Amino acid sequence: MQTLKLFIDENISDSRVVVSMRSRLNMPYELVNGSGVVFDYISSSANPIQRAKETLYITRNRGAFIRECPGTCFYTCCGYKILHIGTFCNMDCSYCILQSYFHPPVMQFFANHDDLIDELDTFFNKQNTISRIGTGEFTDSMIWERWTGLSAMLIPKFAGQSNAVLELKTKTTDIELLKSYRHNRKTIMSWSLNTERIIREEERHTSTLTARLKAAARCEAWGYPVAFHFDPVIIYEGCEEDYKRVVQSIFSYVSSDNIVWISIGTFRFIPSLKAIIRNRFPDSKIAYGEFVAGLDGKMRYFKPLRIGFYQKMVAWIKEIAPDVLVYFCMEDDEVWEKSAGFVPKDRGGLAAMLDESAVLHCGLKMTS
Ligand code: SF4
DSSP states (O other), rough: OOOOEEEEEEETTTHHHHHHHHHHHSOOOOOEESSSSHHHHTTTTTSSHHHHHHHHEEEOOSSSSSEOOOOOOOOOOOEEEEEEOOOSSSETTOOTTHHHHSSSOOOOEEEOOHHHHHHHHHHHHHHOSOEEEEEESSSSSSTTTTTTTHHHHHHHHHHHHHSEEEEEEESSOOGGGGGGSSTTTTTEEEEEEHHHHHHHEEEEEEEEEHHHHHHHHHHHHHTOOOOEEEEEEEOOTTTTHHHHHHHHHHHSSOGGGGGEEEEEEEEEEHHHHHHHHHHTTOOOGGGGGGGOOOTTSOEEOOOOHHHHHHHHHHHHHHHHTSSSSHHHHHHOOOHHHHHHOOGGGTTTTTHHHHHHHHHHOOOOOOOO
């Protein structure tokens, strides 16, 4: 792991969570009054993204912890909610959207957990529908394990109710502590997967494919439901055989009955990411395929290329696990129809499909 420079917001430095983090991190830190000093420290670097990956800022979340996922109206959204625990990541994937999302990027952890707990309590009490909530949208869910007791708080918290499921999505294998938590199957442990070549060439400081699958198998053995995300799929010569092998290896580690969902999304990026990849990952070729601009301004592979790939992935998965729910990220009805043979609205919509699978695998209760 890279050396870390630590900043702590002085308004929260004596809180229970921060005191515990300080003792786990056991390193010098600088107290700051607001984020300006941290922003300046990162922005003044010749390589702010790299510096942000080596800087941790512990502060409070001044906004809402539970937010709607910022999907777009042009594509089929899945009705996901985000639990906003922090931002950015100390792993380093060439394609990571977070490199161009924050200005400047800051790896910050929100330590006002009393507010987080209050908000969750209010949310659980008001809830009368199924919710799927994830922490892995603006950061990796599990990089925080070594520094914080976040999962020790969140997993039992979700275990105590029946309307919502928590998804912890990661490329790490920091799962050891999960063995001891009461989870009541209300936490889905999920891994982003890719081919060994993409992991080796494009996903610096992440764990290997085998390590991720072994971690999933351990979580399954501890009773957790699991999920997998092929996102982003990168199309390259010979990729089909490689992705087929990854699909097959999933089922040699975990049982298909315990998989809540598998998502597939081909590589897409906002145009400004291309220059970042060129500068930070000069050997990467991923942004030089044949791309077209989508309705949301993101570059995507040509539709026929995406459909052709999705059809194969779905067939490989369904051949082994016909009942596993497979869904596509940010795709339209035409792609769904041609790739999966149906459109989500025929089955009540994508959100309803995912809710149903969560109910089935995690024992959620639909109350009305
Ligand atoms: S693991 Fe996820 S959040 Fe971290 S750098 Fe890679 S894509 Fe970004």
